[in-house]
Amino acid sequence: MLPTTVAAATEAPPAKPVRDRLRIAIQKSGRLADPARELLAACGLSWRESRDRLFCYGESLPIDLLLVRDDDIPGLITDGVCDLGIFGRNVALEYDSARRSRGLDSSYSEWRALGFGACRLDLAVPQDFDWTGPADVEGLRIATSYPNLLSDWLAGQQIDAEVVQLMGSVEIAPRLGQADIICDLVSSGGTLAANQLKPVHTMMQSEAIIVGPTGELDETRARIADQLMRRLDGALSAREGRLLLLRTNRTTLDAVLAELPPGETPTITAVDGGAEVSVQVLSRGAVSWQRLEDLKRAGANGIFVLPVEGMLA
Numbered sequence: 001m002l003p004t005t006v007a008a009a010t011e012a013p014p015a016k017p018v019r020d021r022l023r024i025a026i027q028k029s030g031r032l033a034d035p036a037r038e039l040l041a042a043c044g045l046s047w048r049e050s051r052d053r054l055f056c057y058g059e060s061l062p063i064d065l066l067l068v069r070d071d072d073i074p075g076l077i078t079d080g081v082c083d084l085g086i087f088g089r090n091v092a093l094e095y096d097s098a099r100r101s102r103g104l105d106s107s108y109s110e111w112r113a114l115g116f117g118a119c120r121l122d123l124a125v126p127q128d129f130d131w132t133g134p135a136d137v138e139g140l141r142i143a144t145s146y147p148n149l150l151s152d153w154l155a156g157q158q159i160d161a162e163v164v165q166l167m168g169s170v171e172i173a174p175r176l177g178q179a180d181i182i183c184d185l186v187s188s189g190g191t192l193a194a195n196q197l198k199p200v201h202t203m204m205q206s207e208a209i210i211v212g213p214t215g216e217l218d219e220t221r222a223r224i225a226d227q228l229m230r231r232l233d234g235a236l237s238a239r240e241g242r243l244l245l246l247r248t249n250r251t252t253l254d255a256v257l258a259e260l261p262p263g264e265t266p267t268i269t270a271v272d273g274g275a276e277v278s279v280q281v282l283s284r285g286a287v288s289w290q291r292l293e294d295l296k297r298a299g300a301n302g303i304f305v306l307p308v309e310g311m312l313a
Helices: 004-010 033-042 070-078 089-101 147-157 170-176 190-194 219-240 250-258 289-298
Strands: 022-027 047-049 055-058 063-068 084-088 108-113 119-126 141-144 162-165 181-186 197-206 208-213 242-249 267-270 276-283 301-307
Touching (some): 022 219, 070 084, 070 208, 084 089, 089 197, 141 147, 147 162, 170 190, 181 190
Parallel strands (some): 141 162
Antiparallel strands (some): 119 181, 119 197, 242 276, 242 301
């Protein structure tokens, strides 16, 4: 009989309990927090918040929210604490780059781009810097909160420069003498201008994304995730979609159809058995005034453009 200590050491660790609810990590606060919750609400989700406002229990669907810092979300998905996460592509790629530098594979994949939180990762230099191209950063000190992405870019360009990692206030590093130039996220460019900097090279484009694990979820959570993705696709389509309604005579129908915006195949219905028909089409984007005027000239009348509240393919 094996000694107790040896037997205990050879026992398999207890299996983690299987969750029958999907858990999504999103920002507790910040520029992606409110848009993420609004998008999920547009998918029909509602929650009951805990007193500390860090956990939201899903009431309409078995989908819970964990409210955390955005740079904590990748680790929560990697560790299996959360199934999905909504955060910036910049954070996702920086985390992946850090894993690759340690010889580890990616632990999640991008499932959808969500169309909000757009920004870019730029190199920015002082206003009086005479920029001619990426080779200009050779030998310089570059301040950034994205050391892995910057290091990858430098390696790809075969440039030798010093990466100065800062956790915040990157834009003031040149004025403080900590760096010569910076690599930072840029939205409007106002912060750069206020610090007498100018963007000169974009390294990547970013926006909010929803990510999931590279491995498969168990059957229950996979079914919930599939349902969420269908609703999410509908909500994203509805956000930009417009329902266009109009009437026209059969003699001008072809001319009117030629002026319709890109979208689904139009539905054409006879009106009271007469010469007039009703046309209904779902546009995948905004319908401009110019488009409406072109339709009017082609023979359309009674034109309505309506927002789409929901869509399910």
